[in-house]
Amino acid sequence: MRPFLFSKSTAANQAIAKKKSNTQFIAGGTNLVDLMKKHIANPDNLVDISSALPNKVENTAQGVSIGAMMRNSATATDPTILAKFPLVSKAILAGASPQIRNMASMGGNLLQRTRCPYFYDVTTPCNKRQPGSGCSAISGENRMSAVVGHSPQCIAVHPSDLCVALAALDATVKVMDKSNKTQSIAFKDFHRLPDNNPEKDNNLPADALIQSINLSNNNFAKNCSYVKLRDRDSYAFALISVAAALNLNGNKIIEARLASGGVAHKPWRWLEAEQFLKGKEATIANFEAAANIATKGLKPQMHNAFKIPMLKGAIETALKQCLNP
Amino acid sequence: MKQEYNFSRRFFLKTSSALGALAFIPRGVKAFYEDVKNYIIPTKEQIPLKVSINKKSYAIKADTRTTLLDLLREDLNLTGAKKGCDHGQCGACTVHIDGQRVLSCLTLAATLPGKEVTTIEGLANGDQLHPMQEAFIQCDGFQCGYCTPGQIMSAVACVNEGHTKSVAEIKEFMSGNLCRCGAYNGIVESIQKVAAQ
Numbered sequence: 001m002r003p004f005l006f007s008k009s010t011a012a013n014q015a016i017a018k019k020k021s022n023t024q025f026i027a028g029g030t031n032l033v034d035l036m037k038k039h040i041a042n043p044d045n046l047v048d049i050s051s052a053l054p055n056k057v058e059n060t061a062q063g064v065s066i067g068a069m070m071r072n073s074a075t076a077t078d079p080t081i082l083a084k085f086p087l088v089s090k091a092i093l094a095g096a097s098p099q100i101r102n103m104a105s106m107g108g109n110l111l112q113r114t115r116c117p118y119f120y121d122v123t124t125p126c127n128k129r130q131p132g133s134g135c136s137a138i139s140g141e142n143r144m145s146a147v148v149g150h151s152p153q154c155i156a157v158h159p160s161d162l163c164v165a166l167a168a169l170d171a172t173v174k175v176m177d178k179s180n181k182t183q184s185i186a187f188k189d190f191h192r193l194p195d196n197n198p199e200k201d202n203n204l205p206a207d208a209l210i211q212s213i214n215l216s217n218n219n220f221a222k223n224c225s226y227v228k229l230r231d232r233d234s235y236a237f238a239l240i241s242v243a244a245a246l247n248l249n250g251n252k253i254i255e256a257r258l259a260s261g262g263v264a265h266k267p268w269r270w271l272e273a274e275q276f277l278k279g280k281e282a283t284i285a286n287f288e289a290a291a292n293i294a295t296k297g298l299k300p301q302m303h304n305a306f307k308i309p310m311l312k313g314a315i316e317t318a319l320k321q322c323l324n325p
Numbered sequence: 326m327k328q329e330y331n332f333s334r335r336f337f338l339k340t341s342s343a344l345g346a347l348a349f350i351p352r353g354v355k356a357f358y359e360d361v362k363n364y365i366i367p368t369k370e371q372i373p374l375k376v377s378i379n380k381k382s383y384a385i386k387a388d389t390r391t392t393l394l395d396l397l398r399e400d401l402n403l404t405g406a407k408k409g410c411d412h413g414q415c416g417a418c419t420v421h422i423d424g425q426r427v428l429s430c431l432t433l434a435a436t437l438p439g440k441e442v443t444t445i446e447g448l449a450n451g452d453q454l455h456p457m458q459e460a461f462i463q464c465d466g467f468q469c470g471y472c473t474p475g476q477i478m479s480a481v482a483c484v485n486e487g488h489t490k491s492v493a494e495i496k497e498f499m500s501g502n503l504c505r506c507g508a509y510n511g512i513v514e515s516i517q518k519v520a521a522q
Contacts, residue, residue, distance in 0.1 A: 004370070004389055005389065006370060006435045026433070026436070029436070030428075033432075034412050034431060048435070050436065073425075096501075097416065097501025098426060098479070099416060099426050099427050099428045100413060100431075102426060103427050233497075234496070234497050235501055
């Protein structure tokens with residue numbers, strides 16, 4: 001680790017005011033400390049914000065507000081989340097280990113960096129780590145990489161499980177700047193595709209901190225599922241993950257939600273497949289047809305064509321599990 | 326081979342006049358040099374810390390970069406928590422902070438004031454081992470023992486959290502602790518044994 005100055009803030013605006021050119025905020029630290037050890041993140045100033053942000057799940061008129069400092073494990077076992085948004089709990093529990101979930105904050109989960117091996121290997125070129133140096137994954141080891149939404153500059157995927165559920169449920173991210181002004185960012189606009197500047201993972205404004213993640217009440221609590229496929233049974237990043245949720249009237253699908261992790265630079269929504277399922281009967285044949293629509297026209301890399309049939313199977317399985325949660 | 330050091334008259338005159346000239350450099354230039362040095366070489370910050378570990382208070386000074394794991398092992402001689410990967414992938418460094426299991430290798434010591442840390446050294450009650458320590462011995466929950474302090478701290482938390490309803494649940498909630506000897510069956514058995522008590 002490179003030397004840095006450490007300070008602690010007890011209020012968000014105070015923390016933002018401390019921000020200088022090379023300042024980083026630390027909450028859970030599960031990703032940042034690791035990046036600092038590997039000399040990928042080299043802040044001169046580190047500001048501890050663990051006492052500066054809300055850490056409760058609160059009922060609001062529209063739904064719930066999850067404080068940015070809620071630990072992942074506490075969110076997954078929160079009674080309100082379990083009752084109203086079980087998909088969020090399922091996704092959190094599919095990720096990381098109990099120790100890491102105890103440490104990691106909800107806001108930090110949204111801001112974690114990719115796990116592309118070249119991003120972590122400082123001896124190789126990587127446009128995300130060192131803009132303009134090139135992408136080693138495109139012609140290298142890319143079985144974990146993206147199959148949709150990638151650019152010639154970057155084929156990395158977003159590693160979060162939680163974010164896949166939040167994308168499926170159309171969450172919003174409330175952020176605050178140093179003048180205490182807040183704004184809400186729709187989850188689909190929070191993370192971004194790599195395009196020509198993959199060093200930027202998201203659209204969080206400069207000098208702003210995530211305050212909370214907000215979810216609106218919905219009718220998906222009864223029929224939702226999270227399927228995660230990885231190299232071992234537990235404690236590994238997703239090769240493919242699928243969050244599925246159905247709002248059913250009898251056997252008729254009023255609304256469907258489908259999102260995936262392990263496929264793109266951001267949590268990916270399968271909007272066409274959702275549209276197809278709307279108004280249809282919840283049958284295996286329709287689920288298969290929806291999976292076919294989602295997996296049509298994807299662009300795998302040299303080493304991950306296997307992700308296409310894997311994704312198709314995962315979507316079908318997730319939709320079937322929605323019927324018997 | 327014997328090496329000879331031959332300082333020529335020319336070398337002596339050059340060096341001594343250079344050093345002499347240094348004394349006459351205006352203050353402003355020296356300050357500029359200091360500024361440049363500070364900009365290029367970041368300041369190492371030592372901060373005073375009050376930490377509570379195994380119900381004992383310590384007042385120490387530590388570099389801001391110190392992780393809880395290094396603080397325990399290098400400064401406080403509590404070498405129970407092990408450094409396996411040092412990147413949050415193996416669980417050998419697992420300790421409890423305020424009763425919750427966490428990874429000490431990814432925890433900065435600077436974030437600890439006001440919190441209570443429990444390590445494997447704080448688990449036994451005097452000479453009486455913790456039931457989980459007893460169970461690991463009885464059920465062969467280890468072979469080489471390197472991952473064991475982390476496994477036991479994680480196992481205690483696993484029981485406290487109530488994630489012991491089935492073998493599958495225990496395995497899922499112990500997945501953050503790797504054992505390269507493969508003592509997993511004994512570890513699961515130990516946890517079942519303590520959970521049943």
